[in-house]
Amino acid sequence: MSKARVPVIDGYFTEDGGQARLLGGRCGTCGAFFFPKQYSFCRNPACGAPDLEDVALSTTGTLWSFTDNRFAPPPPYPAGEPFEPYGVAAVQLDEEQMIVLGQLARGTDVAALHAGQAMELVVEPLYEDDDAVHTVWKWRPA
Amino acid sequence: MSPDPNDVVILGAGMHPWGKWGRNFVEYGVVAARAALADAGLTWNDVGFLAAGNTMRNGYPGYVAGSTFAQALGWRGNRVSSSYAACASGAVAVDQARAQIQAGRCDVALVVGADTAPKGFFGPLPGERPEDPDWVRFRVLGATNPTYFALYARRRMEQYGATPKDFATVKVKNSRHGLANPNARYRKEFGYDEIAESPVVADPLRLVDICATSDGAAALVLASAEFAARRDDRDRHVRIAAISTVTPQYPNTYLDMPDIATDSGVGAALPERSFRDSIAAAAYEEAGLGPDDLNLAEVYDLSTALELDWYENIGLCGEGEAEALLHSGATTLGGRVPVNPSGGLACFGEAIPAQAVAQVCELTWQLRGEAGERQVDGARVALSINQGLFGHGSCVIATR
Numbered sequence: 001m002s003k004a005r006v007p008v009i010d011g012y013f014t015e016d017g018g019q020a021r022l023l024g025g026r027c028g029t030c031g032a033f034f035f036p037k038q039y040s041f042c043r044n045p046a047c048g049a050p051d052l053e054d055v056a057l058s059t060t061g062t063l064w065s066f067t068d069n070r071f072a073p074p075p076p077y078p079a080g081e082p083f084e085p086y087g088v089a090a091v092q093l094d095e096e097q098m099i100v101l102g103q104l105a106r107g108t109d110v111a112a113l114h115a116g117q118a119m120e121l122v123v124e125p126l127y128e129d130d131d132a133v134h135t136v137w138k139w140r141p142a
Numbered sequence: 143m144s145p146d147p148n149d150v151v152i153l154g155a156g157m158h159p160w161g162k163w164g165r166n167f168v169e170y171g172v173v174a175a176r177a178a179l180a181d182a183g184l185t186w187n188d189v190g191f192l193a194a195g196n197t198m199r200n201g202y203p204g205y206v207a208g209s210t211f212a213q214a215l216g217w218r219g220n221r222v223s224s225s226y227a228a229c230a231s232g233a234v235a236v237d238q239a240r241a242q243i244q245a246g247r248c249d250v251a252l253v254v255g256a257d258t259a260p261k262g263f264f265g266p267l268p269g270e271r272p273e274d275p276d277w278v279r280f281r282v283l284g285a286t287n288p289t290y291f292a293l294y295a296r297r298r299m300e301q302y303g304a305t306p307k308d309f310a311t312v313k314v315k316n317s318r319h320g321l322a323n324p325n326a327r328y329r330k331e332f333g334y335d336e337i338a339e340s341p342v343v344a345d346p347l348r349l350v351d352i353c354a355t356s357d358g359a360a361a362l363v364l365a366s367a368e369f370a371a372r373r374d375d376r377d378r379h380v381r382i383a384a385i386s387t388v389t390p391q392y393p394n395t396y397l398d399m400p401d402i403a404t405d406s407g408v409g410a411a412l413p414e415r416s417f418r419d420s421i422a423a424a425a426y427e428e429a430g431l432g433p434d435d436l437n438l439a440e441v442y443d444l445s446t447a448l449e450l451d452w453y454e455n456i457g458l459c460g461e462g463e464a465e466a467l468l469h470s471g472a473t474t475l476g477g478r479v480p481v482n483p484s485g486g487l488a489c490f491g492e493a494i495p496a497q498a499v500a501q502v503c504e505l506t507w508q509l510r511g512e513a514g515e516r517q518v519d520g521a522r523v524a525l526s527i528n529q530g531l532f533g534h535g536s537c538v539i540a541t542r
Contacts, residue, residue, distance in 0.1 A: 009272055009282050030409035032393070036278075036402075044410050045392055064397070065300065067292035068345040069284060074265030076281040088289050090397055097407030099397050101283055110345065115300035126282070136282055 005125075006132040008078075012036055013137040015123040020059060020137055022100065022121065025052030033057065033096040057100070059121040060142055061091040064099050068110045078127040078134070089139040091119045105140035118142035145367030150240045152380040152540065153250075153370060154182025154363030155503040160327040160356045160490045164258070167200050168214050170359035171207075171256030174496075175215060178361035179252070183375070186215045189363075190248025192222045193239040195231035195255035195495030198267065207495070211254050221247075228530030229442065230387065231255060232360070232498030233538060237385045239364050249369040255496035256359035263287065264355060276400040276531070283402060287444070288352050290399045292344035295447035299346065302462040304450065306346050308469075310337040312446035313350055313488055315474050320485015322515035325500075327356050328489045351446040356491030360499035362506070379542070380509045383523075384428035386537040390417040399531040418455040421535035422527055426457075429539040433457030436479050437521040438508055440501040442528035443486040453481065456527060475516060483508060483516045501526035502538050509542040 007013060013022050025037035030047035035057060042049040072083040087104030104110065105122050119139045126136040156177025158170040171194075179185055192215075194207035203210040208222030221242075225234040232255040239251035263286050271277040279285040298304040317332040332350060340348035370379050390398070391413035393405035398417065415423055426432050433456060441452035450464035458479060459467040467473060473481040484490070484504040487497070505524040507513045527537040 009278065012282070027409065032409040033406035038273075043392065043405070046410060065293040065297040067289055067296055067347075068342075069286070069289055069292075070342050070344065071263070071288075073280060073284045073286045074263050076266070076270070076277065077284040078281075079284070086284060088283060088285055088293070090293050095408075098395065098404045100403045101279075101285060101397070103283055115297070 003128070004132045005135050008126050008134045008136045013123065015135070020121045020123040021056040022137060024055055024057050026055040028053055033098060035098065035100055058093045058095050061093040061100070061119055063113060063115050063117050063119050064090040064092045065115060066090065066104065066110060066113050080127060089119065091139050102137050102139040105138045108140055113141070145371050147246070147366070147368070148244050149367035150243050150382045151365050151367055151370040152362055152382065152502070152506050153365045154178040154180070154184065155506040156181050156361050157325045157500060157503055158256070158359040159325045160358035160493060162327075163357045165357070167197055167256045167258040167357070167359070168203065168210055170258070170357060171211050171254045171361070172214050174256065174359035174361035175211065175252060175254050178363045182363040184250060184363060187218070188250050189252045190220055191239060191242045191251040192220060193235040193251060193253045194222065194224050195235045195499065196224050196226040197257045197495050198226070199260060200258055207254070227387070227534035227536070228532060229492070229494055229528050230498055230530030230534035230536035231495040232500070233385065233528070233536030234387055234534070236362065236364070236499065236502060236538065237387050240382060240385060243364060243366045249366050251364045253362040253364065253499055254359065255361075255499040257493040257495055258357050259355035259493060261355070275402065279400045279402050285402065286344070287399065288344040288347060290397070291352060291445035291448060292347045293397065294451060295346050295445060298447055298450060302465070304447070304465050307334070308450065308465045309347070309351055309446040310334050311468055312443065312449045313337055315468070316443065316482050316486045316488035319475055319480075319483050319516055320489025323485050323489060326485045326489040327354070327358070327491050347445055347447065353444050353487035354491035356493045358490065358493035358496050358500070360496045360503050362499060362502055378510050380506045381541050382538065383431065383541045384425040384537070384539040386421055386424035386428065386535060388420055388424045388535045389533045391420065398533065416455070417535065418451065418529060421529065421537045422456040422525070425525065425537040425539050431523060431539060435523045436525055438480045438483055438518045438524045440482055440484060440486065440504050440524070440526040442497070443482060443488055444492070446488070449481065449486070452527060456525060475518065480518050483513065483518055498526065498528055498536050501528070502540065505538065505540045509540055
C-alpha cells in the first residue's frame with residue numbers, strides 16, 4: 001500500500017486533480033495578491049480592505065534567480081542522511097507581479113538555467129517518514 | 143554661537159574584539175561599554191540613558207538587553223531601552239539614544255550591542271510556528287541566509303554579467319583592509335587561488351564569500367552638542383548628521399529575507415525607489431549631503447556580492463556599474479571612496495546587535511584620524527548602512 005501524500009505545511013498549496021496550485025489571497029477591492037495569504041485583510045496602505053478572497057495563483061512564471069544549496073540547513077529543515085543538495089528558484093509571476101520562491105524539482109540541471117526562462121509549478125516529495133510522503137511545491141523548467 | 147539643540151556628538155567608541163569566544167554576551171558588552179566611556183573620558187556615573195540592541199539567541203537577558211547591561215554596569219536608576227531590529231538593531235539603539243538627547247532628557251547616552259552567536263548557519267527560533275515566515279522558509283524550502291545571498295549574487299550575474307571573480311575581488315580587498323584592525327576576527331590576506339578552493343555553500347557563493355557568525359560587542363557614547371561644547375577635546379568630536387531607520391514602501395516587489403514571496407505589484411504604484419535605495423536616500427536627505435560628499439562607507443557585506451549591490455544603493459555608481467567601480471580601485475583604501483576600510487563583515491563575521499554599532503565606531507575612528515594603518519586620509523563625511531530582516535533599514539551619516 002502506498003503512503004499518503006501530506007503537504008509539509010497546511011494552506012500553501014494543493015495538488016487536487018494532479019494539478020499543482022499555490023493558494024494565496026486576492027483583494028477584491030484593489031486587486032493585490034498575497035502569498036501566503038498570511039492575514040485576513042489587505043496590506044495595501046491605500047486600500048486596507050477587511051478581507052481577502054481565496055485564490056489559486058498562476059502555475060507558470062519566469063526565472064528571476066536561482067541557487068544550489070550544498071550544505072545541510074539547520075532544523076527545522078528535514079535534511080536526510082546523507083544530505084541531498086537542492087536548488088532554490090525565485091520565479092516571477094506575470095499576472096500577480098510577484099516573486100515566489102520554491103525548491104527546484106529534483107533532477108533540475110542548475111548549470112543549464114538562466115534568468116528569464118519559463119518555469120512551471122509541480123508538487124514533489126520533500127521528505128518521507130514511516131507515516132507519509134511529505135510534499136512541497138517546487139519549480140521546474142517549463 | 144550656541145550649539146544646535148538637535149546636534150548630537152559621538153564622544154566615545156569602544157569594542158570587544160570579534161571572535162568565537164563562547165562567553166556570556168554581557169561580558170563582551172561591558173568591556174565595550176567601559177572602553178567607549180574611557181575613550182570619552184567619562185564613566186558610567188555620567189550616563190543618563192542606556193540604549194541596547196537585543197540578542198535573540200541568549201535567553202531572556204538578551205530580550206531586555208538595556209536593563210541587562212545596566213545591571214551589569216551597576217544599577218543607577220537611569221532609563222534604558224532595548225531594541226530589536228535584526229541586523230539593524232544597533233542603529234535603532236543609536237537612534238533611540240540620539241532622540242533622548244535631542245528631546246533634552248539627558249546630556250550623555252550610552253549605546254551597547256553585544257552577541258554570543260551559535261556555530262554555523264543561523265536557524266529560526268525553536269518550536270513549530272507555521273505563522274512565522276522565518277520558520278516557514280527553513281522548514282519548507284531550506285532557504286538559509288546564504289540561499290538569499292546567493293539568489294542576489296546570481297541575479298547580479300544574470301542581469302549585469304558579474305562573475306565569481308568579481309565577488310572574489312571584494313574578498314581580496316576587504317581581507318587586506320582588515321589586516322591591521324585589532325578588533326577584527328579574521329586578519330588574514332586572501333588570494334584568488336585560495337578563494338577558488340573554498341567550498342561552494344550556495345552557488346555561486348563559496349564559504350569565504352559569506353560572513354561568519356561571531357561573538358563581539360561595540361559601544362558608543364553620545365552627548366548633546368551643548369555638553370560637548372564645554373569640553374576641551376573638540377577636535378575629536380564626530381557629529382551624527384543623519385540616522386535612517388526606514389521600512390520598505392508597499393508594494394515591495396524585491397525579494398527580502400525571510401519572506402518566501404514578495405508583495406504583489408497589482409493595484410498599487412511601485413515606490414519611486416527600491417527599499418535599499420530608500421534607506422540611504424532618507425539619510426542623505428536628513429544630512430543635506432549626497433554620495434559625492436562621502437569619503438568612506440561601511441556597508442553590510444553579508445556576502446561579497448552584496449557589497450556590490452550596496453555601491454549602487456548608496457549612489458556610488460549607477461545600476462550594474464559596481465563591478466567597474468570595484469576594479470577601478472575607487473573603493474579600496476587609497477581610492478576615491480574606500481568601502482569597508484575596517485575589513486567589513488568579511489573580517490569580523492556578524493555579531494548581530496553589535497554590528498551596526500561597530501560600523502559607527504569605525505566611522506568615528508576614521509573621522510578622528512585615529513584608524514591607524516587603515517586610515518582614509520582627510521575623512522570628513524562617512525556613511526554606514528545595513529538592512530535587518532523583516533524590513534529594517536539602517537543608515538548613519540557622520541561628519542567632522
